[in-house]
Amino acid sequence: MHIKKQRLLTPGPTPLLPKALHAMMASDVHHRTQDFQKIYRQVLGDLKEVFGTKNDVLPLVSSGSGAMEASISNLFRRGDKVIVCTAGKFGERWVAMTKAFGLNAVVLEEPYGSAVPAQRVADALAANPDARGVFVQASETSTGSSHDVKGMAEAVGKTDAIFIIDAITGLGTMPLDIDGWGLDVVIGGSQKAFMIPPGLGFLSISAKAMEFTKTCDLPHFYFDLKKELKSAQNGESSWTPAVSLIISLGEALKYIKELGMNKLIDNAQLLAKATRAAATEMGLELFSPGSPAASVTAVKSPQGMDSGVIVKGFRNEFGMIIANGQGSMKGQIFRIAHLGYFDFADLFSVVGALELVLNANGYAVPYGKGVAAVQNVYAEAAFPKVTVGA
Numbered sequence: 001m002h003i004k005k006q007r008l009l010t011p012g013p014t015p016l017l018p019k020a021l022h023a024m025m026a027s028d029v030h031h032r033t034q035d036f037q038k039i040y041r042q043v044l045g046d047l048k049e050v051f052g053t054k055n056d057v058l059p060l061v062s063s064g065s066g067a068m069e070a071s072i073s074n075l076f077r078r079g080d081k082v083i084v085c086t087a088g089k090f091g092e093r094w095v096a097m098t099k100a101f102g103l104n105a106v107v108l109e110e111p112y113g114s115a116v117p118a119q120r121v122a123d124a125l126a127a128n129p130d131a132r133g134v135f136v137q138a139s140e141t142s143t144g145s146s147h148d149v150k151g152m153a154e155a156v157g158k159t160d161a162i163f164i165i166d167a168i169t170g171l172g173t174m175p176l177d178i179d180g181w182g183l184d185v186v187i188g189g190s191q192k193a194f195m196i197p198p199g200l201g202f203l204s205i206s207a208k209a210m211e212f213t214k215t216c217d218l219p220h221f222y223f224d225l226k227k228e229l230k231s232a233q234n235g236e237s238s239w240t241p242a243v244s245l246i247i248s249l250g251e252a253l254k255y256i257k258e259l260g261m262n263k264l265i266d267n268a269q270l271l272a273k274a275t276r277a278a279a280t281e282m283g284l285e286l287f288s289p290g291s292p293a294a295s296v297t298a299v300k301s302p303q304g305m306d307s308g309v310i311v312k313g314f315r316n317e318f319g320m321i322i323a324n325g326q327g328s329m330k331g332q333i334f335r336i337a338h339l340g341y342f343d344f345a346d347l348f349s350v351v352g353a354l355e356l357v358l359n360a361n362g363y364a365v366p367y368g369k370g371v372a373a374v375q376n377v378y379a380e381a382a383f384p385k386v387t388v389g390a
């Protein structure tokens with residue numbers, strides 16, 4: 001009937017940078033050659049620059065969860081006490097993973113839609129002076145909430161514990177001053193703000209955290225950070241790297257460097273602000289109003305409407321893939337992503353489509369109301385000296 005372009009608009013995988021996608025075609029190169037070493041060294045250097053740290057940043061062949069697992073299996077001892085923050089499905093992943101490796105997890109839980117206050121971490125560290133690590137999500141993708149990483153880092157920095165941050169949707173959406181704040185392990189994933197397909201995890205590691213590799217007694221083999229670091233110093237990876245993804249990443253990092261990491265963050269934050277304004281203007285409720293993330297905005301489905309109906313409406317009417325809630329939030333919320341290669345034209349479409357889908361399903365909202373809210377946020381930022389839209 002009408003053309004529906006498939007658009008991937010989830011908070012991971014995110015829209016792909018065309019140049020990075022095209023670069024994957026040149027994957028007919030052997031990984032133990034000087035040609036590839038040159039690419040790999042460049043990627044290692046650019047990762048450090050984009051992460052904004054002097055620490056080493058290692059790419060691992062896995063989704064983000066593999067890098068999360070590596071941070072546990074390479075740094076801790078069986079029975080180690082650790083403090084684990086959780087306020088969503090990814091926090092629950094930290095809890096499950098630390099337990100799977102036999103760590104003694106002191107769990108700081110907050111309800112979905114809120115965040116663990118930094119003070120709770122400080123208090124937990126005071127009550128558990130033997131804690132050797134603190135785990136958190138910078139941005140909790142399942143609820144669209146963010147954590148006060150800086151405030152937590154201040155508390156952790158006063159102790160012997162190391163601070164491990166799942167920044168898989170935090171990187172490129174919020175400031176994370178790894179060296180200035182003392183963030184020991186910062187984890188990223190290729191399919192989030194890095195604009196390339198899934199399959200790579202990233203992990204920056206501080207000298208303090210590297211010391212922990214010496215006493216670690218947990219089994220690990222494929223993810224061996226000491227070995228990986230040594231390989232990286234020779235411009236190589238320990239095992240066969242994901243050649244196509246590394247080449248793709250090279251292009252994406254070049255793009256991010258040209259844009260500037262701070263601009264990438266500003267972009268996500270402005271889109272997030274516009275999304276919240278649109279939702280509010282349409283009479284919808286935000287799921288995480290107190291500590292909203294810039295990676296993704298979680299919106300409550302209108303009373304009596306399963307959010308799956310909205311997700312399906314986006315797909316069937318417009319070919320747009322947006323995210324439902326996860327776990328018990330499924331059916332309750334839908335999530336609008338804005339991390340990585342998203343722009344205002346994407347958001348105009350998403351909000352315009354949302355107005356149509358809501359109306360088609362019995363929730364009345366005047367056409368253009370949400371779109372106008374997005375336009376206002378854009379105009380305010382882009383044309384501050386002009387009176388527009390009057």
Ligand SMILES: *Cc1c(COP(=O)(O)O)cnc(C)c1O
Pocket residue numbers: 012063064065066090137139140141166168169189
């Ligand atoms: C996407 C994501 C992950 C990683 O999930 P994978 O499927 O392993 O890539 C972890 N934490 C957060 C906060 C995420 O958004």
